[in-house]
Amino acid sequence: MEIIPKGTWVEIEDVILTPEQRAPSLPEETKKVPYVLRASGFLIKDGQLGKEVTIKTIIGRELTGLLKTVNPGYTHSFGKTVRELLTIGTEWEDK
């Protein structure tokens, strides 16, 4: 498996509470899934995807979890145009 070198910016995933360990009185659909953390940081040692690694976060804290993503980024956008919005406030419709 590919080695992800030390110092790479990655995202880890860690199960904080299993379904049995979660808070009481949760809705059914929430109760049956674990409580999961994701966080980003620099790999302290070489690692592999899906394996346990330790990272140093941007403020220097060490966190441990499974290596989930290499070089995580953001892809959120303005979305596909919602046509129904376009004419609001224009001469196409009176206000």
Next chain:
Amino acid sequence: MTSRDLSYEAVLSRKNEIMKSSMQLDYEDFISSPIAFDYERMMSATGYSMDDILRIQRDTKVGNTPLYELKNLTNAVRRISTPGKGARIFVKDEASNASGSFKARRASISAYDAQKKGYKGIIAATSGNYGAAVASQAAQRGLKCIIVQELYDSRGVGQPEIIEKARACEAYGAEVLKLTVGPELFYMLLRTLEETGFFNASLYTPFGIRGVESLGFEIAAQCRQMIGKDPEAVVVTHAGGGNLTGTARGLHIAGAKSTRIIAASVDLTGLHMASDRDFNRKSFTTGHTGFGIPFATWPDRVDVPRNAARSMRYMDEYHLVTQGEVFYTTELLTKIEGLERGPAGNISLTAAISLARQMDQDQVIVVQETEYTGAGKHHNSQLSFARENGIEVRRGDPAEDKPGKTIILPQHLSQIQSKPQDIDHLRKSYLANAASRYPVEKWSKTDFDFLAQDVKQTTDWVHQNLPV
């Protein structure tokens, strides 16, 4: 790493000691019973005057935001109102604070206090604009910052609005703990406070609420300068209650005692806040009834021993609007006023359209915030995401809006009709919540007086409306 017991129950049982060391504020000094506490003494125990607050905020690019008159919107409202009606609508452009929202005010005093007391860093648990605000203030004060945020459902999917808010925190240099849906956010906050020894910049401390007082204070000063009087009404987007409480207190400090304080929330009735399934069926992540109603009727459901945000103390009216009405208003603000702002900041503006129609033309209604916009934090992003998640989006009559199923964008401005809530009913719910925590038989005179103040009524009213 700590070797202490990190189970849910064990961490929560250490709540009081964690809270005390993470703020150096001993709530026991103010508490006199399971209900009553000395609210004003707690607020002044922060040790800051309004002048201090204004000075601290100026140092970190907070406050002095513009107050704009929305003349085109006012004219549009007048065209659909009966002759003589249609109050002048003003908006306080809070997007111009560092980090892009009024939450900078709320974070600024906490960050200042944390630095003064020698903490190395600050932590806040929030999925709102508050995270970016804390991160931005921490960056300016050389403090480390951790934001604990509910971000994803169990599939790892998150609202574009929340994803953007996480991005903003990271942009300001914060470590973001990105969590799945659940009330265990509070557990994670406690655990992280204990691990790091950082300052707890909770949304609900006296520092947070005192920071918002400058917003109301500035509104009074700006209105007097621009129109020569105090506004007849100020509309505030209401969720946890801090925006309303701080703004109202600031208006009072400025002497604007006759201004009506009107709360506005988006109606998300029927969607469960701790539900992994409902999480991404909401198109608003704050400013909605899922926070607004429970926090109004029992403020002390928070991450500190007593909540400094007590909205019923100051609220004169409470109005609900639909998601579709807010998205319509957001587009209208952009197109006719040339102000592109985030949708969550326009909840109160939507209610103001409806309220201005009932008010005389010489009256003034102030919308007290806007928020920044961008990819994710945009009405098109939220509507596009909703549509991809099976929510029907169409033009029509907003009365047919069904949270989690349908978002109806009004066909016409005249269809925006905010729904006034029965405030006395909310007051009675508050009393019932108090009674469920501490039986009425045990209430002392201090408790009755406290409750009367907390619901903006007389002690006699409380006696006459005891829960059965």
